Amino acid sequence: MPKKTSKNNDLLNSVRDTTSPKVYDLLLKLVNNGDDDLANMVLKIDYLIEYASNCVKARDYLNGREALEGAKCRIKTLKEKNVDTDYLEYLFEGINKKCK
Numbered sequence: 001m002p003k004k005t006s007k008n009n010d011l012l013n014s015v016r017d018t019t020s021p022k023v024y025d026l027l028l029k030l031v032n033n034g035d036d037d038l039a040n041m042v043l044k045i046d047y048l049i050e051y052a053s054n055c056v057k058a059r060d061y062l063n064g065r066e067a068l069e070g071a072k073c074r075i076k077t078l079k080e081k082n083v084d085t086d087y088l089e090y091l092f093e094g095i096n097k098k099c100k
Contacts, residue, residue: 003032004028004031004032005028009031011027011031011036011039011040012024012027012028012031015027015043019043019046020046022087023042023046023087023088026042026083026084026087026088027039027042027043029084030042030083035081035083038078038081038083041074041077041078042078042083042088044070044074045071045074045075045078045088046088046091048067048068048070048071048074049067049068049071049088049091049092049095051063051064051067052064052065052067052068052071052095052099053095053098055067055099056095056098056099061099061100064095064099065099068092068095068096068099071088071092072092075088075089075092
């Protein structure tokens with residue numbers, strides 16, 4: 001079976017230009033392993049971290065904290081399924097430090 005890329009997979013094609021290269025690499029690995037549900041969870045985490053970052057910039061710390069809690073819960077689930085979450089944790093910690 002050929003490897004899935006952004007040319008032959010709708011999920012990867014839709015996120016190729018909007019995610020960072022490290023997140024895209026993680027998505028690529030998950031999709032090629034047949035873990036599309038975990039790939040969608042990575043996308044949700046990426047979105048929540050980005051949303052929390054925007055909340056911090058707008059000084060909306062309450063919504064930022066709420067988004068970070070959701071991301072933290074999902075990262076924990078990914079870790080239980082043995083997914084490499086180092087970069088997601090790095091992003092999470094960076095925003096978490098800024099969110100008062």
